[in-house]
């Protein structure tokens with residue numbers, strides 16, 4: 001992070017989308033550490049023992065679908081063998097949030113009904129998502145969409161979180177390229193916060209906060225249908241958002257053409273991140289709208305994809321306050337990534 | 344985590360204090376990992392090169408105070424050499440939250456005025472907080488209080504976050520036992536959320552949610568003035584809260600007698616945690632009320648100390664949704680810690 005000008009004063013910023021405060025503090029980047037840097041990750045490169053490799057399908061939890069539907073698949077959507085939520089519990093259809101029962105004084109409880117799926121993005125152990133063609137990445141995105149469309153049929157599912165963990169420090173336990181989809185019987189807190197914040201912006205300005213982002217300083221790359229930025233109040237150094245240019249409330253409004261376009265931009269951004277930041281562990285998350293959304297919510301709710309390279313850990317301050325400390329200003333990060341040439 | 348009965352179904356719980364949803368899922372504890380377990384931490388044990396050791400005071404940022412005030416100090420409060428916020432920026436006294444300026448469409452910004460202090464808890468490199476006597480831990484707590492009382496004089500400081508990082512995976516960059524105090528020109532988001540949630544509980548039940556916690560199943564240990572529990576919707580396995588028995592809105596209401604009592608309970612809990620969980624990295628955070636608080640907020644705002652052993656990482660699901668997945672139910676964690684004998 002020697003790239004950050006050392007002279008900028010610290011600043012607190014709050015994002016109109018996430019409603020989160022972030023402390024920008026270039027001085028923090030210079031502090032020394034008593035602890036040795038992280039040892040290189042030692043993933044399992046033995047594809048015979050990897051359940052996600054082609055040929056090892058029998059080692060996996062049941063398949064939901066594969067693309068194409070023959071033995072020579074290019075991607076598979078399967079059940080998670082160690083699911084956080086259970087598809088076997090009773091799920092009172094049509095239940096709403098208020099049905100959660102309160103235990104006297106202790107808190108609220110809801111049965112852990114839900115779906116937890118794994119998307120195996122490639123049959124080959126050594127291939128990473130960014131190695132795929134734009135249209136193959138598009139196929140992965142369309143697989144998310146297809147699975148969302150299946151799950152939407154369950155009235156008791158309120159929100160579907162799509163996410164990817166790449167590398168051990170990003171939380172991954174499997175090294176074979178994959179992502180996950182966790183379908184929840186509640187709308188999670190950061191989604192409610194985001195929707196409330198975007199609503200507040202809309203009521204005040206008459207505009208959707210993501211349609212309105214038009215800062216040249218924060219722009220990284222754009223295509224005809226999507227653009228990528230370092231967000232104004234990035235919680236993490238080199239955090240990146242990819243946003244559909246046209247207003248769209250739900251990720252599953254994506255069509256095949258847009259999926260290829262997004263696939264190309266995602267590939268470029270992941271390549272740039274790997275090049276600039278030395279192949280960092282990373283997470284990406286799709287931020288969409290709750291499954292059931294009223295018409296009045298549609299004008300201010302705009303989906304996007306968030307990418308977070310894992311460069312710094314967090315500590316007690318972040319755990320306690322919910323604020324992050326970011327040593328890199330987003331316009332510096334955007335400039336570096338914008339000007340980077342991918343060979 | 345072989346201690347968790349494997350048969351419990353997953354459950355979602357929401358805490359009336361934090362207002363956070365947590366997924367309890369014992370099945371998750373059993374998933375395998377492709378990545379080697381973390382390499383043992385290799386802290387700097389060379390006290391001649393540690394600025395926090397006695398004799399190396401000249402290597403540190405300026406001192407604020409020491410206890411006792413002579414060369415043979417037992418603890419020191421100093422400025423952080425790489426502060427997240429700057430005490431040198433202009434700080435318009437008496438400013439309130441609404442004074443933050445909004446940049447057109449991008450978000451809000453506030454100058455990064457604030458104090459970032461380090462509390463060196465012992466002069467000796469090899470001594471940990473839990474090695475100190477209850478009264479010496481009490482001295483550390485009283486040092487927090489004394490520093491809070493100084494900082495309260497600045498009208499533009501809205502909240503003071505006291506926290507401790509122990510061990511590299513808990514974020515620590517220094518291995519010499521220490522904690523930190525970051526004084527902010529805003530009330531951070533998780534504090535507002537907590538206060539709103541406690542207010543809602545108070546309005547509904549007429550009672551403070553922390554005065555009301557009376558669950559035998561969640562109790563770990565208690566003293567005449569404090570009790571410790573595994574909270575009903577613990578975000579992390581073996582998360583522990585220490586709560587003052589008598590209603591108290593601000594940590595700095597602590598007196599010397601209570602500080603020694605809390606020091607003893609904190610020591611016991613840290614010892615139990617180290618014994619049961621193999622000396623894990625951990626964070627603790629003091630959750631108190633904003634510096635300026637109105638009388639009407641006082642009846643529902645009750646401070647507590649939260650301890651989080653770092654046993655599991657987080658991934659894209661938590662980053663995206665703000666929900667945590669916890670493989671250990673709190674009544675199981677409480678039972679194990681309650682029944683543990685410390686030699």
Ligand SMILES: Nc1ncnc2c1ncn2[C@@H]1O[C@H](COP(=O)(O)OP(=O)(O)O[C@H]2O[C@H](CO)[C@@H](O)[C@H](O)[C@H]2O)[C@@H](O)[C@H]1O
Pocket residue numbers: 051059060061078079080081082083118164165170171172173174175180374375655656657658659660661668
């Ligand atoms: N044979 C098999 N068939 C089907 N599924 C199999 C399988 N073998 C393993 N799996 C599943 O594959 C998934 C791989 O997921 P990741 O590597 O992205 O991270 P994981 O979910 O373990 O945890 C990370 O992400 C979660 C969610 O963010 C965090 O809670 C956690 O702390 C972090 O480590 C696991 O969920 C595992 O249960």
Ligand SMILES: Nc1ncnc2c1ncn2[C@@H]1O[C@H](COP(=O)(O)OP(=O)(O)O[C@H]2O[C@H](CO)[C@@H](O)[C@H](O)[C@H]2O)[C@@H](O)[C@H]1O
Pocket residue numbers: 031032312313314315316317318325394402403404421422423424425426461507508513514515516517518523
């Ligand atoms: N000679 C000296 N004099 C005075 N101060 C000195 C000093 N040398 C070092 N320091 C300061 O001492 C502090 C030690 O703090 P910790 O070890 O608890 O974690 P740190 O703040 O580095 O970051 C962790 O905690 C923060 C806050 O939670 C997270 O943002 C971050 O990711 C995580 O690694 C550092 O803040 C450092 O700036």
